[in-house]
Amino acid sequence: MLGGALVGSAGVLYFATGSGLVALAFVLASAVLLGGVVLLDRVRIAPLGEAPPAPDWSVTVAAIERPGEAIAITDRANRMVCANRFYLDSFGANAAPPALPMGRAALEAVTLLARHAWRDGTAALDEVEAEDETSWQVTATRAGRGEDHLIWRLKPTARARAGADLGALDLAGPFGKMLSRAGIETAITTADGVIRAVSSGFAERAAGDERATLVGQDFVSFLRSDERDRIFFAREGRGGTPQTLVDVPLVDPEERVTAAGPDEATSLMLLIDSGVGIGSGFDGAAQAGVAQLDALLAQLPLGLAMTDRDGRFLFGNDAFLRSVGREGRGLPAFPTDLVVREDKAALSDAVRRHGRGPSTSGDVAVRLTNSPEEPVSLGLAGVRGLGEAAVLLSLADTSQENQLRRQVAQATKMQAVGQLAGGVAHDFNNVLTAIIGTCDLMLLRHIPGDSDYDDIQQIRANSNRAAALTRQLLAFSRQQTLRPEIIQLPDVVSEVSPLIKRLLGEKITYYVQHDRNLGPVRADPQQLEQVIMNLAVNARDAIQSRGDGRGRISLYTRTLQAKQVIQLGSEVLPAADYTVLIVQDTGGGIPPHVLPKLFEPFFTTKEQGKGTGLGLSTAYGIVKQSGGFIFADNIADKTGHPVGARFTVYFPVHRGEAPRKRPVPELVSSDWSAGGKVLLVEDEDMVRTVAERALSRAGYTVTACANGEEGLAAIEEGTTEFDIVVSDVVMPGMDGPAMVRAIRARHPRLPVLFMSGYAEEQLRRDIDIPDMHFIAKPFSVAAIGDKVGAVLREARALEGSRQG
Numbered sequence: 001m002l003g004g005a006l007v008g009s010a011g012v013l014y015f016a017t018g019s020g021l022v023a024l025a026f027v028l029a030s031a032v033l034l035g036g037v038v039l040l041d042r043v044r045i046a047p048l049g050e051a052p053p054a055p056d057w058s059v060t061v062a063a064i065e066r067p068g069e070a071i072a073i074t075d076r077a078n079r080m081v082c083a084n085r086f087y088l089d090s091f092g093a094n095a096a097p098p099a100l101p102m103g104r105a106a107l108e109a110v111t112l113l114a115r116h117a118w119r120d121g122t123a124a125l126d127e128v129e130a131e132d133e134t135s136w137q138v139t140a141t142r143a144g145r146g147e148d149h150l151i152w153r154l155k156p157t158a159r160a161r162a163g164a165d166l167g168a169l170d171l172a173g174p175f176g177k178m179l180s181r182a183g184i185e186t187a188i189t190t191a192d193g194v195i196r197a198v199s200s201g202f203a204e205r206a207a208g209d210e211r212a213t214l215v216g217q218d219f220v221s222f223l224r225s226d227e228r229d230r231i232f233f234a235r236e237g238r239g240g241t242p243q244t245l246v247d248v249p250l251v252d253p254e255e256r257v258t259a260a261g262p263d264e265a266t267s268l269m270l271l272i273d274s275g276v277g278i279g280s281g282f283d284g285a286a287q288a289g290v291a292q293l294d295a296l297l298a299q300l301p302l303g304l305a306m307t308d309r310d311g312r313f314l315f316g317n318d319a320f321l322r323s324v325g326r327e328g329r330g331l332p333a334f335p336t337d338l339v340v341r342e343d344k345a346a347l348s349d350a351v352r353r354h355g356r357g358p359s360t361s362g363d364v365a366v367r368l369t370n371s372p373e374e375p376v377s378l379g380l381a382g383v384r385g386l387g388e389a390a391v392l393l394s395l396a397d398t399s400q401e402n403q404l405r406r407q408v409a410q411a412t413k414m415q416a417v418g419q420l421a422g423g424v425a426h427d428f429n430n431v432l433t434a435i436i437g438t439c440d441l442m443l444l445r446h447i448p449g450d451s452d453y454d455d456i457q458q459i460r461a462n463s464n465r466a467a468a469l470t471r472q473l474l475a476f477s478r479q480q481t482l483r484p485e486i487i488q489l490p491d492v493v494s495e496v497s498p499l500i501k502r503l504l505g506e507k508i509t510y511y512v513q514h515d516r517n518l519g520p521v522r523a524d525p526q527q528l529e530q531v532i533m534n535l536a537v538n539a540r541d542a543i544q545s546r547g548d549g550r551g552r553i554s555l556y557t558r559t560l561q562a563k564q565v566i567q568l569g570s571e572v573l574p575a576a577d578y579t580v581l582i583v584q585d586t587g588g589g590i591p592p593h594v595l596p597k598l599f600e601p602f603f604t605t606k607e608q609g610k611g612t613g614l615g616l617s618t619a620y621g622i623v624k625q626s627g628g629f630i631f632a633d634n635i636a637d638k639t640g641h642p643v644g645a646r647f648t649v650y651f652p653v654h655r656g657e658a659p660r661k662r663p664v665p666e667l668v669s670s671d672w673s674a675g676g677k678v679l680l681v682e683d684e685d686m687v688r689t690v691a692e693r694a695l696s697r698a699g700y701t702v703t704a705c706a707n708g709e710e711g712l713a714a715i716e717e718g719t720t721e722f723d724i725v726v727s728d729v730v731m732p733g734m735d736g737p738a739m740v741r742a743i744r745a746r747h748p749r750l751p752v753l754f755m756s757g758y759a760e761e762q763l764r765r766d767i768d769i770p771d772m773h774f775i776a777k778p779f780s781v782a783a784i785g786d787k788v789g790a791v792l793r794e795a796r797a798l799e800g801s802r803q804g
Contacts, residue, residue, distance in 0.1 A: 057082040062571045070136075070154040072097055073143075078114070081149070090154070091130075097140070097152040101131045110138060117142055117150055127157050171199040183273035185243075188250075188266055193219045196266065205233045205240075219269060231271070246270040303395035306383075307335060309355040311348060311391075323395045325370030335378075335393060339366045347378070354382040355390040428466070429757030430684045432778035435463045437690030440781035444697075467778050484522050484626065486654055489557045489579055490514045496529040500536045508543055509552040515559050519579050519653030523626040531622050534615040535583040535647050542587025542645060551586040551644075558582065560650070573629055577653040582646065589634035589642025598632050619647075627652055676723035676792055677701045681711035681739065682755065683731040687777075691726070691755070691784055698785035708734030715743050722750065724792055726784075729756040729767070737767045744769070751795040753788060755779070 057073075061082045064071040070087035074080050080096035095101055098110040106128040116123035117140035124139040135157040140150050171186050179186055180201025187198040195217050200210035206222040207214060214222075223243075224234045230242040248268040303320035307313055313331040321327045324338045335351055336344040343366040350364045361381035368376060379394035439460040446453045493512060501510055536553060543551035558580040565575045590598065599620040623630045629650040634642040678700045682688035685706075692704045703720060705711040708731055715722070725743060727736040740752050752769065757777040764774075775787045 058574075059572060064151075065571065068155070070152075072152045072154075074150050074152065076148050087154070090134075097150070102128060103131065106130070113138060113140055114150065121147075171197050171202075176200060176202075185271040185273075187214075187219060187269045187271075189219045189269055190266055195219050202271070206235060208235060233271075241273050244270075244272040246272065305331065305335075305393040305395075307351060307355065307391045307393065309390040311335060311351040311355065320393070320395055323376075324368055338368055340369055340372050343367055350380055351391050351393075354380045427757075429777040430687050432463055432467050434684075434686035434690050436460060436467070436778050437687075437694060437781050439463065441690070441693055441697075444781075463778075484524050486520050486522055487525050487528070488520055489518060489528075489581055489651070492525050492528050493532065493555060493557065493581075495525075496532050500533065503533075503537060504540055504553065507548070507550045508540060511552060511554045512556075513554070514557045518557055518559050519577055521579050521626075521628075521651040522654040523628075523651060524622075527622045527626070531619040531649070532581070532583070534619045538615055539583060539585035539587060539645070542585055546588050553583070553585050556580075556582040556584075573650060578650040579653055581649040581651070583649075584635060584644055584646040586644040588644065589636075590632060590645045595632060599630075623649055623651075675699045675701070676788075677703070677720055678788065679703050679705070679711055679714060679722045679725045679727075681705045681708060681725070681727040681731070681736065683707055683728060687728075687755075690781070694781040694784050695726075695788060697781070698789070700788065707731055708736060708739035711739050712742050715746065724751045724753060724788060724795070726753045726755065726788065729754050737769060740769055740772070749795075749799070751791050753791050755784075 060073070061084065064073070064082070065084045067086060070084065070090050072080055072083035072087045074096055078096060078098065080093075083093070091100055098107070098114045100107065100110060102110065109125060109128055113123045113125055122139065122141045124137070126137055127135050128138055129135045136154045137157050139153045141153075143149050143151050171188065176186055176199030180199055185199055185202040185205060187202050188196045190196060195214050198206075198214050203212040203214055204210040206212075222234050223245075224232050224237065226232070226238060231245050232238060232240050232242060246269070248270060250266045250268055298317045300317060300319060303317070303323040305313060305316035305320045311334050313333065313335065316326075316331045318327070321329075321331070326332075326338075332338065334348075336348050339347055346364060347366055350362070354360055354362070361379070363377050363379045365375045366378050367374070376395060381392045381394070383390065383392050439456050442456050443453070443460070446456065493514075497510070497512065504510055532555070536555075539553045543549060543553070560578040560580050562575045562577055565573055565578070599617050620630055631648045631650075633646055633648075635644045635646050637643050678695055680688065680692055680695065680702050682691060682704070683706055688704055688706065692702045695702045703714055703722070705714055708727075711725070711727065712734065714720070725740065727739065729736045736754060743750060744752075751771070751773070753773045753775060754767075755775050755777055764772075773787070773791045775784060779787075
């Protein structure tokens, strides 16, 4: 009876607060009184759209999603880059910190908080009040590789939570009556012991009338105690049953000190009927209650254990054993045997302190021996009247929090590395343009058989290899030039399959299976072939590293509807229709410690000289730039042992019409025989020299300028009527687009050709200049000559059509 009553009291504790210890009590009450289980709604992502070229925040959004805490990330300009669902529901999408919907004083305090956070790295406010009179605890932390973002965390204060929970606790209703039937009478009192609410059962036993109004009266006036400190209802006297009094603070102990007044420091008083009279054996009833409680605790998903006053384990449920890595082995003698050496003394003192004296509760941060790198919060609560049991241990499951923390760190690292890789690749392209162009010019003066011819060819070949490396870096950073088309995945797979078969050899079986009714996707077919090739080569290397090198690589295409995505419950994948590409192998799987680093550039598990570490990172960048998602996991056999790896790529189904392709005439420089006057603007001396010599050899008259100001001055002089402007994009001072806009103001039909190492799509979005053309760096001598001739030919044809 006592054990069952204690279980019921714990349920009220959960309804009143929401702390980790309360979670235990709530599930106990559910087991005894309601016979159900609390189901936690799965958290769904409030997807924030990826809008290139802005950074991809989708993984970050998934990482910061948590109930009960509003989280937003802002940049230096106080613009909100992403926020979780709780923040959007609480403040709206248009309220970016520090500009929150608050009164003037609160708004000034939050603004000052932001300044302190930018200056000191972190700042906090214990309590501010919003316009809707809700109060929040606010913290801001500076973060990011360049420390150029603030992470805002807003939590409802203890006052708001206690008020909300207290309002939901209807003791006079069915809930209070249900507890009364279980032998638990309840009342809510202030810190001074004044009654604020009682259950009907309490009113009947205290005043003889379940409808009696006891609000405002002294709680202890209805109770009496005997010489053995047993508590009885005053109206019943010693003829009634003894009561166990439990005082449950409705504000967490750490937050209670900050409560603004006595009305906020409310408590839930539980009077638990022991079920025995004066002459009964109370200890025997307590032991029976312990046995009943043990049976109930064993069924709970929360990790719980009990110790005696000396700290010896008496009981631990399966969830506790799983949490401490002792499943199937049982508990050790003492809780200190579960933690690392440095934490043993602190845990031993905490158990001893809670096992003696008044009943208290608290928690201690410890590191378990099975996962010493991640501290966990171990809750301790002193219990009395349960025989040998003296301390209840509860182990909060922080695996989800740790996973979110790792996801945030991984997303930030991948974003920073991507930006760095893109910048390095762009600068390296300028160097490669000069090297390749110089080799081309030297080859024009040598013929096969000359002493220097082979050396020059070798330099050019290695430069082209370096150019391929920069393209991979740009692919990872999602800054490469894509030419997307509306395609079907099976068509791309059939194009690349013959090459894959040659690469795999005879020992590896290659199997392909396509689903029916696959939706079209929008992607660059050549880049998609690169993704498939990289995944297949990675699978081949994994198989060849094991045993005799025999194995199987399977490639599947599947269709996935939005309702199936919802059923998956993914926190990253938005609900939509997808066409899925799956590449799996029998190479033994991916080690767990490798999985988080799998898509990082230059990360490889191969021997030195046998891999660049850019294959999977390139595939990652191409998929993300195409609007898709890529995941890696292991395939296990029936015993749970991994037998191979699986890469799953999700491409959104394209619903629009196929874009019209602008016809580009297939012209070479020889088709343009009229020559022309070219204004060449490039700030890199080596690139400008190579381009000038290449165009001069092609028959053009070239005026070379080192920056945008010089180029604009050459136009304004008016001494030369140029036929085309060939310009770099990023230059110090006046950049290429600014110069071209000024030139177009005077010569609106003058053709423009931009040279850049950045992606063409990105440049077209950023520049937005009509009738501009693009050539990617690095380019060869022949390529720039051909491109200029093609642009001039197209411009002449367009001018002829206008005149006609």
